[in-house]
Amino acid sequence: MSGSGWTSTSMPYLTPRTSGQPDAWSEEAKAAGRRGSQRIIHAGETRAPADVALALDLMAGDAVVVRRRIIELDGEPTELTDTYYPVDIAAGTPLAGTAKIRGGALTLLADLGHVGVRVVENVTARMPSAGECEQLRLAAGEPVLQLARTTYDSADRPIQADVMVMPAARQQLRYEIRIG
Numbered sequence: 001m002s003g004s005g006w007t008s009t010s011m012p013y014l015t016p017r018t019s020g021q022p023d024a025w026s027e028e029a030k031a032a033g034r035r036g037s038q039r040i041i042h043a044g045e046t047r048a049p050a051d052v053a054l055a056l057d058l059m060a061g062d063a064v065v066v067r068r069r070i071i072e073l074d075g076e077p078t079e080l081t082d083t084y085y086p087v088d089i090a091a092g093t094p095l096a097g098t099a100k101i102r103g104g105a106l107t108l109l110a111d112l113g114h115v116g117v118r119v120v121e122n123v124t125a126r127m128p129s130a131g132e133c134e135q136l137r138l139a140a141g142e143p144v145l146q147l148a149r150t151t152y153d154s155a156d157r158p159i160q161a162d163v164m165v166m167p168a169a170r171q172q173l174r175y176e177i178r179i180g
Contacts, residue, residue, distance in 0.1 A: 035074050038081075040098045042068040045087065052084045055150040055161040065090035067105065070135060077136050080165040089114055089159060105160070114159045116151035123147050125168060136167055143168045 043066065050060040058064065064084045071079035083105060085095055094101050094108060101108050106116065128136065128144045136144070145168050151160040 037072045037075075038100075039070045039072070040067060040100070041070060042066070043098045044096055045091065048084065051148065052161050052163070055148065056084060056086055056158045058086070063087045065096045067095060078166065078170060080132060080135055082163045084161045084163075085109075085159065109159060114153055116159060117154050118152040118156070119149055120152075121147060121149045123173060128165065132165055136165070138167055145171055145173070147173070 045063050046066050047061045048056065048058050048064045052058075052064065053060040053062055056064065065087060066085075067083045069081045069083075070077050071081055089109070089112065090096055093112065095105060109115070124146050125143055126146060128138055128142070132138070132144060133140075133142075138144070145166045147162070147164040147166070149160075149162040149164070150158050151162075153159050
């Protein structure tokens, strides 16, 4: 944890959970003595925005399944996360619904035969939209970090694209990379 907020690491969110294990966010927050939760505010089919279509190797406007969530830390909004899936993977599954998925979406994807083996993340800083300001309870002029993550399977097919928006002043991103 940094002095200004939460230190976020990606690794816990890249591996399917074992049976009975809580979702990665709840577990990570609990280990830090905090309470992590999430509210799913929308789930279902939508048209892929251009950046998501590019990440999922689709055409802009193609149908995708999205899960739109507000991630909370100790009851306060700390992140907006939109997770997109190709329709042929997610349609008709719990990924297209608003119910919480036991063990998280990665566990369900693995159960469906889609295991991520490679991830690409891009982080940018920008000014938030009016809606993001409201949902994250940001002060005027407060920037956000946007983390865009694409997960690929062993055939190098993109199976999931995440777009996460976080208040910059309340986040620290930490990367640990093992080589070999």
